[in-house]
Amino acid sequence: MFSRNVIMMSVAALGAISLASCSPTQPPAANVDSATPVAKQETPTLKNLQAAYNGESNAHVMYLAFANKADEEGYKDIASLFKAVARAEEIHRDNHAKVIQAMGATPKNNITTPDVKSTGDNLEKAMGGNLSQAIKGESYERDTMYPNFIKQAKAESNQAAVQTFDYALAAETQHAQLYTEIKNNLNDWKQASRQFYVCTVSGETFVNSPPTSCPQTKTGKDVEQVI
Template sequence: MMSSLKLYSTIKKTGTWTILASLATLSVVSCRQPETPQANIESSPLETQEVSTQPDSPTLDNLQKAYNGESNAHVMYLAFANKADEEGYQKLASLFRAAAKAEEIHRDNHAKVIETMGALPKNTITDPQVKSTPENLKAAIKGESYERDTMYPEFISQAKIENNQAALQTLTYAQKAEAQHAQLYTEAKNNLDSWRTQTGPFYVCTISGETTIQKTATAECPAVEEGESYLEVN
């Protein structure tokens, strides 16, 4: 009988201490401040690669040079167009305006790729040297020929080495358009007198900047979601 009472007493005490311990634990937990949830955000490997590894690439330097060149060409051709208008070369003025629009498209295309590589597009605009229209035309042919034959081929080769597809696309677009500009300027130079009395629009692809005198040639311009993929420039 005494053994049973002792066992009951021990169980009672043990149960009491267990309950007290549980209450103490609940009390401590309830007094803690709630923790602020933290999101585990992992950056995209592709985005990290574009920003961290590409800014020092030669292609980025080339794109900056191209961006600066196209920015200045845009300004220069608008000035050449005004001079051509003053001297009565209406069709040539339209060609200069079309080329200026194409250079603007190239400039913006280059800028987008530069930004995806983690850099800011930079240019230094200089005042264009505007002379007579025949002299301006010679300067335009020289500049377009250099970009077609030397500058853009070198830039394209480097973009291929780096396997930079976005840069390769914008540089290729520009080279093809510069080749068209050189051809059109040469045609104007060889027929300057007849071009002085002619008028008519040129067509510029809003995607690539390719420029043509024939509207049917615009079929090669990549399609856009809405509207026409080319501009008519007078």
């Protein structure tokens, strides 16, 4: 009787081990550098990260609203571009959030209702004209905000912050160039003739031809098409 019970217990244990080995593994945690400094108080870089997180959160909402307006007005390619940019801003938002959390803080934003006008006016706003304090244009982020944030993060030896700011800066530079091209050729962007691709780690944005590798991450495996 004793030996029979032992055998039955052994079989049950082996079955449990087999089931455990077949269960799906959990996805890895967010890849944030373990050397990211934990802020015992709010450092300038943490303040900058919070400001960037708030800005990208609002930009994501704004560009989705702009996309709907462009679609209503018949600017199909502009609508698609705004959707791609919204996706890029979402990626930047999430990247900033990971670093904020790694520093021991909670990401905070204040979402405001976008002021949506005509597509031409919306493009002007996206490029930096007449913006609220919550949302800065791509040109401001490219020329002033992110370069200053990167400089401060380097001074604090916060490589994770430098990286997320670098990713955003590269994408905002592309967006500003695209907006300038569209603004000068608005009617050429009415047809749904272009495809848009976004690097899901850096937010870099490309038209028609997806990159073989994303310049910031050096990989082509993290590219998605935005419909």
